[in-house]
Amino acid sequence: MSDELSRNERIKEASDYLRGTIAEGLGEEVTGAIVEDDAQLVKFHGMYLQDDRDLRPERTRKRMEKAFAFMIRVRIPGGVLKPSQWLALDEIARTYANGSMRMTTRQTVQLHGVIKFNLRATLQAIDRALLNTIAACGDVNRNVICSVLPEQSGAHATAIELARAISDHLLPRTPAYREIWLDGERIVGGEQEVVEPIYGKTYLPRKFKIAIAVPPSNDVDIFAHDLGFIAVSDGAGGLAGWNVTVGGGMGMTHGEPDTYPRIADVIGFCATAEVLKIAEAVVTVQRDWGDRANRKHARLKYTIEDRGLDAFRAEVERRSGVTLGAARPFAFTSTGDRYGWSEATQGRGHLTLFVQNGRLADRPGAAQLSALRAIARIHDGEFRITPNQNLVIANVPTSRQAEIERLAREAGLLAPWSGLRRNSMACVALPTCGLALAESERYLPQLLDALEARLAAHGLSADDIVIRMTGCPNGCARPYLAEIGVVGKGPGRYNLYLGAAFDGTRMNKLFAEDLDHEGLVKALDPVFAAYARERDPGERFGDFCIRAGFVAATRNGRDFHAEVGNRRGRAGA
Numbered sequence: 001m002s003d004e005l006s007r008n009e010r011i012k013e014a015s016d017y018l019r020g021t022i023a024e025g026l027g028e029e030v031t032g033a034i035v036e037d038d039a040q041l042v043k044f045h046g047m048y049l050q051d052d053r054d055l056r057p058e059r060t061r062k063r064m065e066k067a068f069a070f071m072i073r074v075r076i077p078g079g080v081l082k083p084s085q086w087l088a089l090d091e092i093a094r095t096y097a098n099g100s101m102r103m104t105t106r107q108t109v110q111l112h113g114v115i116k117f118n119l120r121a122t123l124q125a126i127d128r129a130l131l132n133t134i135a136a137c138g139d140v141n142r143n144v145i146c147s148v149l150p151e152q153s154g155a156h157a158t159a160i161e162l163a164r165a166i167s168d169h170l171l172p173r174t175p176a177y178r179e180i181w182l183d184g185e186r187i188v189g190g191e192q193e194v195v196e197p198i199y200g201k202t203y204l205p206r207k208f209k210i211a212i213a214v215p216p217s218n219d220v221d222i223f224a225h226d227l228g229f230i231a232v233s234d235g236a237g238g239l240a241g242w243n244v245t246v247g248g249g250m251g252m253t254h255g256e257p258d259t260y261p262r263i264a265d266v267i268g269f270c271a272t273a274e275v276l277k278i279a280e281a282v283v284t285v286q287r288d289w290g291d292r293a294n295r296k297h298a299r300l301k302y303t304i305e306d307r308g309l310d311a312f313r314a315e316v317e318r319r320s321g322v323t324l325g326a327a328r329p330f331a332f333t334s335t336g337d338r339y340g341w342s343e344a345t346q347g348r349g350h351l352t353l354f355v356q357n358g359r360l361a362d363r364p365g366a367a368q369l370s371a372l373r374a375i376a377r378i379h380d381g382e383f384r385i386t387p388n389q390n391l392v393i394a395n396v397p398t399s400r401q402a403e404i405e406r407l408a409r410e411a412g413l414l415a416p417w418s419g420l421r422r423n424s425m426a427c428v429a430l431p432t433c434g435l436a437l438a439e440s441e442r443y444l445p446q447l448l449d450a451l452e453a454r455l456a457a458h459g460l461s462a463d464d465i466v467i468r469m470t471g472c473p474n475g476c477a478r479p480y481l482a483e484i485g486v487v488g489k490g491p492g493r494y495n496l497y498l499g500a501a502f503d504g505t506r507m508n509k510l511f512a513e514d515l516d517h518e519g520l521v522k523a524l525d526p527v528f529a530a531y532a533r534e535r536d537p538g539e540r541f542g543d544f545c546i547r548a549g550f551v552a553a554t555r556n557g558r559d560f561h562a563e564v565g566n567r568r569g570r571a572g573a
């Protein structure tokens, strides 16, 4: 491990608690961009500098500046919004962004296409809606996500309370956000204060993510997270406490086997009153032990692999003063959402809608934003964004259920019939994501059309099979936890992974490489055929792929790239 700090460490250190020269850059009229160091710092304020990659070739030819604009990510712990907040975000999306709202895999809303000169107005409008974007991105704890669980309101209420408490506790304390975006004034006399009691001047070595799961639903994909809390029931309808998980993460780089996705380990059990102490201790151990030289090796998963789980647990116990109990038994059934109506308390119901790849817009024949606006105007419950990029209209009284369902149906937001599409997700990728190697959000629907035809031919249309696509190996749609993972390799080309567990407890493994559209369909068709023919009763597709010898089981991170097992029917093998 090199001792030299990464460039980002120097930027953070010199930034004066995330101020840098952001405020000056906003007034710089000759460019729609900001300087490179500030582009790193604005992430902590919840935004990314991007450019429209569709327009790049033409603008380069015409020697024009790239079509710069910002993506803004709102911080919404647990994904819960009031209808008034939904209406405010909808208006902001139409006034300052590109007219669409993007539900993300971490229960937030992203707005794309906000130009530099509208950033302050956008963040002020978000502030007026009693929301903010602090720490939605950057080397800090990000949006805390939690099970949506429409059918169990009691458990959801506790989980959401905890998500908010953890989020508040781990929020950066710097006044830079308020100064730059809201007040425009630096608070005089504040300089001597200790600004960041938990993070210090250089924050964390890398991003940090926390999830809260309430079994039997694993809709948050708890094992993909740096830190997780799994609710443990006391057997009498109450909560006994929480199993603690550490060291999950999805990101990797093609061709660099030292980088790999990893599922989290369960390290023990704690009481609700101990959760914040554990969370703070895990964060500060990672702050002090994490790799600040190599950002590709800086996530908690590598800290744990390098230092060992026992040493990590002992240090967390020492710092928190909490002795973790033995982990309690738990069981998940799925990572998906429960579509349609489910019962809430006091005669109310929750309606879970399907949002294809999380993107909501008004399109010809499907005016989704307009429909949701109409719903928000008559709704007195909540909007809940799910970690599967979907949306729940929560706590709807019986008297309004028919009207809300009609609006959703007309906008094409009710769940589709196909078991594959119902369990599908794609990351954003092109044209906004600067890291995309291939299409994802814009391509998955077309791939699903082709795969649905093959599944229908094998009589598998209604079977729930989890498929997730990303435009690069960073893993934003958690593709390595999908029964079918499709990961961008280059323009129009993808690697295909099979064999993850339906309940999110096992990752998949590489089945075939560098496939185009035809190649993907051809590689999957024989696996579907074999599944239809040879599966055991109730056997899930991912489990079948392993039993039938299409891929070997991945047991953990380092094992992800291992070339083991017979790979029946592997394309190109």
Ligand code: SRM
Pocket (backbone or CB within 6 Å): 048, 050, 071, 073, 103, 104, 105, 106, 107, 108, 109, 110, 136, 142, 143, 207, 209, 224, 248, 249, 250, 251, 252, 299, 358, 389, 426, 427, 428, 429, 432, 433, 434, 435, 474, 475, 476, 477, 478
């Ligand atoms: Fe992500 C970077 C989009 C969830 C792993 N992610 C990005 C950026 C910001 C690209 C960039 O750095 O320039 C993408 C912006 C695209 C755009 O135009 O909007 C981006 N990530 C997303 C979202 C919007 C995908 C989606 O379709 O929903 C998700 C936003 C979540 C949120 O609201 O906070 C999103 N990203 C994830 C997840 C899933 C999760 O957290 O549960 C992961 C995998 C889990 C993990 O972190 O290990 C994920 N994103 C990454 C990585 C790889 C991190 C790593 O450890 O290697 C990057 C690249 C990086 O950090 O260097 C990245």
Ligand code: SF4
Pocket (backbone or CB within 6 Å): 427, 428, 429, 430, 433, 434, 435, 436, 437, 440, 470, 471, 472, 473, 474, 475, 476, 477
């Ligand atoms: Fe961009 Fe890659 Fe994340 Fe997709 S997985 S949004 S292409 S960084």
